[in-house]
Amino acid sequence: MGIRVDRDSCVGSGACALFEPEFFDQSEEDGLVVLRAREAGAEALPALRRAASRCPARAITLVPSDGQGSAGWDRSD
Amino acid sequence: MTQSFELPVDKRRNVLDPVPELLELNARAPLFRPPGGMPHWIVTDREVVRQILADAERFSSMPPPEPDGRKPDPHPGSLLQTDGAEHSRLRRLVAPMFTVRQMKALEPMMARIVDQRLEVLERAGRPADLMRYFARPVSGLILAELIGLPRDDLSELSRLGDHRASGHSPRRHPATSEYVGHFRKLAAAQRRDPGEGLAGMLIREHGDAVSDEEVAGICESVANGSIENTAETIGLGVLALLCHPDQLALLRERPELMDRAVEELLRYVSVVASVSPRTALVDVEIGGELIKAGEVVSCSVFAANRCPYGGDDGTADRLDVAREPGNHLALGFGVHFCLGAALARLQLRIALTGLLERFPGLRLGTGVEELRFRSLAPQFGVETLPVLW
Ligand code: HEM
Ligand code: SF4
Numbered sequence: 204m205g206i207r208v209d210r211d212s213c214v215g216s217g218a219c220a221l222f223e224p225e226f227f228d229q230s231e232e233d234g235l236v237v238l239r240a241r242e243a244g245a246e247a248l249p250a251l252r253r254a255a256s257r258c259p260a261r262a263i264t265l266v267p268s269d270g271q272g273s274a275g276w277d278r279s280d
Numbered sequence: 281m282t283q284s285f286e287l288p289v290d291k292r293r294n295v296l297d298p299v300p301e302l303l304e305l306n307a308r309a310p311l312f313r314p315p316g317g318m319p320h321w322i323v324t325d326r327e328v329v330r331q332i333l334a335d336a337e338r339f340s341s342m343p344p345p346e347p348d349g350r351k352p353d354p355h356p357g358s359l360l361q362t363d364g365a366e367h368s369r370l371r372r373l374v375a376p377m378f379t380v381r382q383m384k385a386l387e388p389m390m391a392r393i394v395d396q397r398l399e400v401l402e403r404a405g406r407p408a409d410l411m412r413y414f415a416r417p418v419s420g421l422i423l424a425e426l427i428g429l430p431r432d433d434l435s436e437l438s439r440l441g442d443h444r445a446s447g448h449s450p451r452r453h454p455a456t457s458e459y460v461g462h463f464r465k466l467a468a469a470q471r472r473d474p475g476e477g478l479a480g481m482l483i484r485e486h487g488d489a490v491s492d493e494e495v496a497g498i499c500e501s502v503a504n505g506s507i508e509n510t511a512e513t514i515g516l517g518v519l520a521l522l523c524h525p526d527q528l529a530l531l532r533e534r535p536e537l538m539d540r541a542v543e544e545l546l547r548y549v550s551v552v553a554s555v556s557p558r559t560a561l562v563d564v565e566i567g568g569e570l571i572k573a574g575e576v577v578s579c580s581v582f583a584a585n586r587c588p589y590g591g592d593d594g595t596a597d598r599l600d601v602a603r604e605p606g607n608h609l610a611l612g613f614g615v616h617f618c619l620g621a622a623l624a625r626l627q628l629r630i631a632l633t634g635l636l637e638r639f640p641g642l643r644l645g646t647g648v649e650e651l652r653f654r655s656l657a658p659q660f661g662v663e664t665l666p667v668l669w
Contacts, residue, residue: 214615215375217622222605234375256607259617261334 204243205266206251208236212262219263223254227263236262288314290322290554290580291655295648296520297597298586306587310567311577319557320575324583326609328567332558332579333613336363339558341616344576357497360505360556360616367615373486374498374619377478383622386426390627393421394634402638407645407666411515415665418631419510426506426623427499428470428477433462437503463496463503470495478502506620509551512654512661513624514631517545519651519665520599522644527601532636534602541601542628547608548599550582551659555612581609582660639669 206226215234219227226247228237243251248265255263292299302324305312310325323329332339340363343352355361359370376382401413416438424434437459466479471492474480479499482490490498521528531541557576564571571577585608588596595603611618618624635642645666652663 214371214617215379216611216617217378217380220380221622221625229379229381230376231379231381232376233372234377234379253604253606257605259611259613260615 204245204248204251205268206238206241206243207264207266208238209260209262209264210235212260214260214262216259218257218259219254222257223250226251227254242268287655288316288322290314290324290578290583291660293582293653293655293660295651295653296516296523296549298583302580302583303587306583309569311569311571318576319578321569321571321577322554323567323577323579324587325567326584326587326589329579329581329584329609330613331566332577333555333609333616335564336367336615338561338564339577340561341367341556341558344557344559355497356491357494357499357501359498359501359619370494370498371615371619373482373490374478374502377481378619378622380622383626386422386623387626387630389425390422390630391634393425394418394630397421398634398638406668410518410665410667411511411662412664414635415511415514415518415631416507418514419627420507422510422623422627423503423506426478427466427502428475428479429462429466429499429503433466437462438507460496460500463500464492466499467492467495502620505618506623508657508659508661510620510624510627512551512659513546513549513628515662515665516549516551516660517542517628517632518635518642518667519644519662520545520548521601522642522667523648524599527599531601532640535633535636537601538629538633539625540603540605542625542632543605543608544599544601544603545628545632546610546624547585547606549660550585550608550610551661552610552612553582553660554578554580555616581612584609639667641669643668 213235215229215236217229219236220229226238226240226243228239229235230237251265255265289299289301289305292302306324310328311321311323313320314322323332341360342363343361345351357370359367362370397414397418400417401408401410404413420434420438421431423429424431470479470483474483479495482495482498521531531537557578560571560573560575560577562573586597588594611621611624645668651665654661654663
């Protein structure tokens with residue numbers, strides 16, 4: 204599965220970097236999200252869905268590895 | 281403070297719990313028109329709250345016009361009272377200074393302040409007021425270090441802050457302008473000699489691109505967002521733990537749960553009962569209702585966090601320090617999401633860990649029914665919290 208972030212929407216809350224530091228970081232420059240990995244195995248899906256649902260800017264989306272469609276932030280509620 | 285009978289339903293609590301009326305209103309509809317007509321709408325449903333807070337294009341955070349139609353005074357640098365491009369410009373000036381990593385670098389400073397205040401609390405003797413000797417000074421001193429405010433200003437600010445928190449002061453009470461004056465002075469002094477705090481950093485990094493007025497406004501935003509919210513969350517968080525001995529025991533037994541406990545306490549006490557009002561810029565159909573352009577909407581984060589909803593397995597109203605950190609709304613949602621989230625989380629962790637370690641026998645020094653709550657302040661809180669150990 205692929206992980207995508209929209210830096211234009213990100214508000215730099217750090218929620219992703221705090222709870223899932225394996226996948227997310229914050230840039231020193233602008234405080235906005237930086238991905239540490241663009242791909243993750245299926246075992247990471249629950250954690251990544253939670254990260255997406257916690258993001259206050261809805262800036263994190265999950266996509267199938269073929270890059271089509273979205274596993275959507277809203278599925279994890 | 282006396283609990284006024286006319287307190288709006290979203291400001292009322294049964295100690296730490298939602299009042300039955302709020303639960304009923306929430307069960308009936310996602311949003312309702314409260315009696316009295318202002319705000320025009322109160323939203324209690326968590327999905328609708330999220331939709332509105334995520335929709336800054338159609339819901340403005342600029343303060344609504346005064347009842348006489350006059351536009352409120354502009355407030356340069358105020359993050360919460362700006363929209364769109366202006367808001368993102370301000371937010372981007374400060375966001376790099378509030379990352380998780382930046383805040384971790386401040387951990388030793390926070391730990392030192394927490395330790396000092398634990399000493400003071402212990403010396404105050406039993407029973408001691410946790411708010412006065414610990415929660416308020418911890419949050420105030422950390423904030424002062426963070427923005428570079430002289431400590432002398434701090435006691436003055438907290439006096440003025442208490443005044444505002446009484447909720448009785450009319451909107452243009454002199455205390456408000458005195459309060460703003462402190463930040464103007466700070467900005468001017470830092471312009472001459474920029475220090476290590478937020479104000480100095482803004483001036484050093486952005487020079488003339490940021491005006492003194494804006495530096496003052498940003499620091500005031502940060503102080504407003506920070507001091508009381510954090511202090512009240514520490515106080516009510518401790519109260520919540522003391523009222524749930526099983527949860528307190530679990531946390532003592534498994535200190536590794538502290539990060540989860542912090543999230544759970546933020547959610548459970550939701551000191552910001554309702555975020556600042558949003559004004560609809562156009563007609564919006566939402567939650568089965570029509571919010572008309574110009575109507576003012578109050579989003580009850582407390583209701584959204586505590587009322588049962590579809591996905592909560594009926595547990596939203598329960599305190600569970602082991603809960604998987606979820607997407608609560610206690611720190612807001614959308615572009616105005618709390619700038620100090622990383623700071624607040626870290627501060628709460630250090631303060632609560634220190635308190636539990638220092639006082640293995642911590643307990644309430646009074647009956648819960650004796651406690652007086654701040655219901656009219658911008659954030660819910662407890663006036664005094666006598667504790668024993
Ligand atoms: C437990 C403590 C805290 C709580 C519960 C809290 C809660 C909130 C909430 C609910 C909002 C959104 C308000 C809205 O949308 O109308 C917010 C915004 C904000 N908070 Fe916090 N906060 C806390 C601590 C802090 C701290 C320590 C700071 C210090 C930097 C801070 C600074 C701010 C600022 C500047 C905003 C406005 C952000 C914007 O408009 O872009 N807060 N906070
Ligand atoms: S949680 Fe969302 S808003 Fe916060 S830093 Fe990560 S991507 Fe940005």
